Amino acid sequence: MRRALLVASLSLAAGTLTGQTLAPTGVLTVGSTRVRSQSGQFSGAVVGGDGTLSFGRLELAVSYVQGKVDSVGASAAAGGGGHDLVEGSVLLGARPVSWLTIATGPHARSYTLTSGTQRWVFWELRARASGAFIGSAARGYVELWRALSADVNVPESFDHAQGGEAGMIIRFARAPLQARVAYRMDHTVLKSALGGTRLETVDGLMVGFGLDWH
């Protein structure tokens, strides 16, 4: 399945490679992340970066953030401590039309808990629609994704996961710079052997600033 998706993505854009140039972007991001699950609620700041390399209609996107989330609300009262959060993804995408990008790839997240480290690895299929809405300077985008498969080292079995992100990218006219602000949310459903359901929701604000050679 994963290989099929990769081959499909490559095939989609293979015909448009001739005469294209590389268009890289690199953005430093900071943000806040909130993790909500039935075991508790955590929030904290994360910092990281992401970059894309576009070549014709092909696009390779890499992201990495890390930070520390702390227990809030009832979890904090129960004495939950801070946990390291590391998250990253590698996505290979293609643009069948100028405003739509289809991408696929692994998306990994890990929490360092007192009981050990939880590792979540999703193989995702993403669709992003984008377009300029304030002249040509500001572009808005909406992205939705769904996990095609997952590898999670928790007792429950993986049921499904999906997420979305919406935001705005501002490109400066006289310099290869961009700024962005976005909101994202991932929602994962796990099922226990006893028939129960565990819900895990991660959302957050991302603010970025970086270089853009589009």
Place this chain on the structure above:
Amino acid sequence: MSRGLFVVALLVCGSEAVGIRPAGAQAAGGSFAQGIREYQNLDFGRAAATLRRDLAKLTAAGAPASERVEGLVYLGAADLFRGRRDSAVAVFKRLVQLDPRYAPDHLVFPPEVTSVFDSVRALTKTVAIVVPPDTQVAPGSSNFSALVLASSFQTVDVTLRYEDGAPFRSLYAGPIGDSLHVLWDGLDAAGQLPPVSRIVLRVASRAPTGEISTILQVPLDLRIQRPDSVDWPAPLPESALLPERAGGRSAVRALLGGIALSGAVVAIPSVVGGSGGPSGSRVAVAGTIGFAGVLGYLLHRPGRSLPANIRVNQTRREAWQQQVAGVTAENARRRAAVRLAVHAGPPSTIQPRAP
């Protein structure tokens, strides 16, 4: 008037052309061999009759003046020797009108004849015109030229006239002794190209009394040859110009885009099925995007001046104006290259009626 003199008068009135007689024509017999022989045999009566008969034949056949002058000079001499001076003067006068530059050969004709001829020539005020059959004139810069040859000192009016006789342009008015070169620059009196395709070059000879004695005119067919002008460049279409004032589209797109994107941020939890609990981050992002949309609306408000588009349009307009200037210069150059083709027809003589 005798019958012979009447025939000569008919010859004189019916003849049309004026030309320069080739030298040496007096020596040849040609059409008048028999009459000349009779003249040389001193049989002047018979010679006169024969010459009149031959002249009548030539005139009826439309022979040019150069072929008739020889017969006329022998006829005049014969009449003179027959004692008919008036008839001889009339013949010589007609001869001078046919060829103002004609002179009897002093080796052939005795002084009695040449002196009478010279006196007739001095009293006969007529001219001949020599024009090239076809001339190309650059109006205003080069000239059509005509050579006016006078029989004797006289006053002439050289004019160009419309076919109906109305004046077109005066070229010369004044005395002429032997010959006169008149020039025409191809333009009318107002300095414009001729509005008609035919005009007449008219030379009016005046008698010492001031009355017009002879009018000689040459029709001139005119043809204006203009190079084709270059078409004006097409006016700049509206589609070639960028809008210099912002329309409402960009503003509305910014506003609606901001609202839609803010809505998408707010709606993400519903779409992905996550917990839709209160989130300051979500509100902050949605608010930022909404604010950006409003700001975009204000920045792109309808009617706002668009300097970049104005500059582009200015460049395009200047390029178009340069094209127009180029075409204008090229057309001016081509206008200056106008040529006037002048074709001269056969000259004709008009004898004013005696009072």
